Amino acid sequence: xxxxxxxxxxxxxxxxxxxxxxxxxxxxxxxxxxxxxxxxxxxxxxxxxxxxxxxxxxxxxxxxxxxxxxxxxxxxxxxxxxxxxxxxxxxxxxxxxxxxxxxxxxxxxxxxxxxxxxxxxxxxxxxxxxxxxxxxxxxxxxxxxxxxxxxxxxxxxxxxxxxxxxxxxxxxxxxxxxxxxxxxxxxxxxxxxxxxxxxxxxxxxxxxxxxxxxxxxxxxxxxxxxxxxxxxxxxxxxxxxxxxxxxxxxxxxxxxxxxxxxxxxxx
Numbered sequence: 001x002x003x004x005x006x007x008x009x010x011x012x013x014x015x016x017x018x019x020x021x022x023x024x025x026x027x028x029x030x031x032x033x034x035x036x037x038x039x040x041x042x043x044x045x046x047x048x049x050x051x052x053x054x055x056x057x058x059x060x061x062x063x064x065x066x067x068x069x070x071x072x073x074x075x076x077x078x079x080x081x082x083x084x085x086x087x088x089x090x091x092x093x094x095x096x097x098x099x100x101x102x103x104x105x106x107x108x109x110x111x112x113x114x115x116x117x118x119x120x121x122x123x124x125x126x127x128x129x130x131x132x133x134x135x136x137x138x139x140x141x142x143x144x145x146x147x148x149x150x151x152x153x154x155x156x157x158x159x160x161x162x163x164x165x166x167x168x169x170x171x172x173x174x175x176x177x178x179x180x181x182x183x184x185x186x187x188x189x190x191x192x193x194x195x196x197x198x199x200x201x202x203x204x205x206x207x208x209x210x211x212x213x214x215x216x217x218x219x220x221x222x223x224x225x226x227x228x229x230x231x232x233x234x235x236x237x238x239x240x241x242x243x244x245x246x247x248x249x250x251x252x253x254x255x256x257x258x259x260x261x262x263x264x265x266x267x
Contacts, residue, residue, distance in 0.1 A: 002064035005054075005261040009035045019056035024048030026229070031255070038078075038253035039086070042230040044245045049230075050253075055095065055223030060106065065092055066220030068266050071195040073113075073226070074258040077187035078251070081115060081133045084187065085248040087233075089114040090226035090256065091195060092218075107140035109218040111202050112225075113183070113193050120232045121240070125180035126169050130236065132182050135195075135204035135211050139177035139218040148175050156239030169237050174216075181212035190257075198267050224261065228254040 007014060009030060020028045025041045025048040035052070042048035055063045073090050091112020097105040115133045116122065123130035124138060139145075148155070148171075155172065159165045173179075185191050185206055194205040197217060204212040234242040 002054075002261075004263065005259065007259040009033060009257055018052040018054060020052055021056070022050045024230075026050035028052065029253075034255040034257035036253040036255045037088070037226060037228040038251065039228060039230055039248065040251035042086075042245075043247045044230075047229065047231060047245050049227060051225055051227035051229075053095075053223055053225045058223070060094055061221065063094065063221035063223040065197075065222050065224065065261065067197045067199045067217060068264040069197050070260075070262055070264050071197070071224075072258070072260040073193045073256060074190060075193060075226075075254060075256045076190040077115075077228075077255070078253045080186045080188045081117070083250075084115065084252050085117050085246040086228065086230035086252075087114070087116045087120065088187075088228040088254045090193070090224075090254075090259075092197070092222035092224055094218075094222055095225075107145075109139045109141060109222060111137045111195060111197055111218050111222070113195070113204070115187060116232065117246070118232075119234065119242075121234045121236055123236045124173065124176065124178040126166070126173060128180045128182060130234075133185075133187055134180050134182055136180040137177065137202050137214050137216070137218055138179075139216070141219065142175060142177050142216075144175035145172075145177070148172060153239075156237070159237040159239070165237060172237065177216045177218065179212065179214040179216070183211055184209075187254075192258075196264065198264075200267075224259075226254070226256055226259070228252065 037050040093110035121130035
């Protein structure tokens with residue numbers, strides 16, 4: 001477990017803790033005491049991203065965070081959720097695949113606040129749309145999911161029958177360790193987001209109100225990321241897969257002015 005983190009982006013020293021990275025039309029800017037992960041002039045012809053992480057250069061086994069811990073972030077965006085194009089968010093993951101880095105792909109593990117605009121469609125939790133502003137967890141490396149993986153081609157076919165999807169997908173969702181909830185707030189106003197990660201549960205709160213309690217949690221170690229980009233992904237139980245980039249009509253950004261990560265006593 002790493003030492004506690006408290007970041008307020010008061011000056012350029014934030015770069016001593018966080019690793020900045022941009023692609024395409026992405027920029028990272030300090031504006032009015034907040035860090036903006038921004039993209040300006042992005043198009044569907046090019047991937048654009050602006051992000052900070054705390055795991056650059058580390059092997060995945062050395063990523064800094066394991067449960068139990070609490071993450072608190074104060075954040076807001078340039079536009080309401082219906083006007084942003086791409087994905088954005090903050091939290092913990094295992095960086096499953098990066099084409100520019102010589103690391104083997106890994107099955108994804110994450111606990112985070114995640115936004116995806118349409119046509120994003122990652123429908124992992126039954127009853128929750130595959131897009132929107134969400135609290136979400138998953139761990140595709142769970143033994144139960146690995147045991148089901150050889151049957152995925154048959155499963156995709158079965159899930160195309162609505163009655164079978166309603167009956168069978170909850171089993172696959174449990175095996176995947178997936179849980180999601182749409183958030184009751186919009187992106188364009190400042191809110192305080194809290195994630196409490198225990199070894200067997202994750203609790204998400206917004207402005208002190210609980211929005212999701214999961215019965216399972218991803219394994220550590222994971223790394224922290226905050227980002228905004230212009231990409232989309234379609235990954236559905238019915239076997240639809242598609243990836244690409246979008247053209248935002250205006251400059252857009254995700255701002256953060258407070259990040260705190262602190263260990264907790266075990267439950």
